Amino acid sequence: MNVEALNGRLLFAIPKKGRLHERCLQLLAGADIQFRRSDRLDVCLVMNHPITLVFLPASDIPSFVGNGNVDLGITGHDVILEAKMQDKVTEIERLAFGKCALQVQVPERGPVKTVEDLAGKRVVTSFEVLAGEYFARADDRLALVGEQRTKIQYIGGSVEAACALGLADGIVDLVESGDTMRAAGLHAIATVMNTEAVLIKSNTPSRADHSPLINLIASRIAGVVAAGKYVVCSYNISREALPRAVLITPGRRAPTVSPLENTDWVDVSAMVVKKESARVMDELVEIGAKDILIYSLNNCRV
Ligand SMILES: Nc1ncnc2c1ncn2[C@@H]1O[C@H](COP(=O)(O)OP(=O)(O)OP(=O)(O)O)[C@@H](O)[C@H]1O
Ligand SMILES: O=P(O)(O)OC[C@H]1O[C@H](OP(=O)(O)OP(=O)(O)O)[C@H](O)[C@@H]1O
Ligand SMILES: [Mg+2]
Known part of the structure; x- marks a missing residue:
């Protein structure tokens, strides 16, 4: 890779492995950011935009973006706080x-x-930063001082094994399904924070002003995220029941209502949160709606 090739390009950091990697590739495809990554190469040019992708460990991305070495990135909200970069980056979009x-977990x-x-x-x-802050507050509440205070020890992975190995009385680690925690004979006793992947930009971009391109990419990514959250619901309903139908499907701005030829019925279509679509359909059936259809979205701009 020629360093010259990076000049003037927007640098965009993507997790190189782990839980976020595959979903990031899907997001890039949905936003039509095209690239060919040769084997093991962690820097790669985008073919249809002046962007270079940099594949990095998720936990390193906050400081690269925060320190302005990279303009844009995708990583977890948790590792931004752990790297103490929350004042140096802006979270543009939750993904x-x-x-x-x-969570705090114990046997x-x-x-x-x-x-x-x-x-x-x-x-x-x-x-260690987030767990340290959390237990410092607990220690303060209990007025623990010196040797009495909680001992926080860092390990890089397989944290769930620490109690069984006699290294720890409790751990602080991520929980999604809870399978890892249960398999290790642990259960959660408190939540330090909830997290999700976020799109971030640097507050101190050190190179060219890429704001228009950042806004374009952010808007495309927001469209892909919204398309995954919403479906379009369309149905027929009598004019008399329309006010109740509008309460059930208010849409993002307002539902589209078109008259049906030679009847006192209308055709309504509105965006509905995907997770709520079954309940919405039940409620529409209850007020007499017919021909209720749900369409999934490939992409959208909202
Ligand atoms: N089980 C999970 N479910 C959902 N998100 C997760 C999960 N584990 C981690 N994450 C998110 O992904 C981020 C990166 O963690 P992950 O473990 O995927 O990366 P890694 O440790 O670099 O990769 P690996 O564990 O494969 O070595 C975390 O900071 C968190 O935001
Ligand atoms: O609640 P669950 O669905 O089981 O997910 C939680 C597990 O996922 C992550 O581990 P990862 O798969 O990244 O492995 P690692 O411990 O090697 O990082 C995390 O560190 C937990 O161990
Ligand atoms: Mg991991």
Whole structure:
């Protein structure tokens, strides 16, 4: 890769592996950001925009973006706070994937039942900053000082094994389905924070002004995210029941209502949150709607 080739290009950091990688590639495809990544190469030119993609570990992306080495990035909200970069980056868009919770976990069959029981003991985590802040508050509440305070130890992975190995009395780690936690004989006793993947930009871009391109990419990505969250619901309803129907499907701005030829019925279509579409259909049936159809969206701009 020729360094010259990077000049003037927007640098966009993408997680190179892990839980966020595959979903990021889908998002780039949906936003029509085209590239060919040769084997193992972590820097790659986008063919149809003046953008260079940089593939990095998710936890390194906040500081690259925050320090202005990279203009734009996708990573977890959790690792932005862990890297203390929340004042150096702007979260442009929540991406609705990579959702999980950072939780305090202890052995299911053990003496520790609460955060207060665990305070002062040994906690192992990959999130030493967030866990440190959380337990510092607990220690302060309990007026623990010096050696009495919670001992936070960092390990890079497989944190869930720490209690069984005798390294820790509790851990702070991410939980999505809870399968990892349960398999390790642990259960959660508190939530430090909830997280999801976010699109971020640097507050101190160190190179050319890429604002128009950043806005274009952000708008395309927002469209792909919205298309995954909404469906279009269309149905026929009598004019008399229309006011009730509009309450059920208010749309994002307002529903589209078109008259049906030679009847006192109308055809209504509106965007509906995907997760709520079954309930919405039930309610429409109840007020006499007919021919209720749900369409999924490939892409949209809202
Ligand atoms: N089980 C999960 N479900 C949803 N999101 C997750 C999960 N685990 C991690 N994440 C999110 O993904 C981010 C990166 O974590 P991940 O474990 O995927 O990366 P990694 O540690 O670099 O990769 P790997 O674990 O494959 O070595 C986390 O900071 C969090 O925001
Ligand atoms: O609640 P669950 O659905 O089981 O997901 C939680 C697990 O996912 C992540 O691990 P990852 O797969 O990244 O492996 P790692 O521990 O090697 O990072 C996280 O560190 C938890 O261990
Ligand atoms: Mg991991």
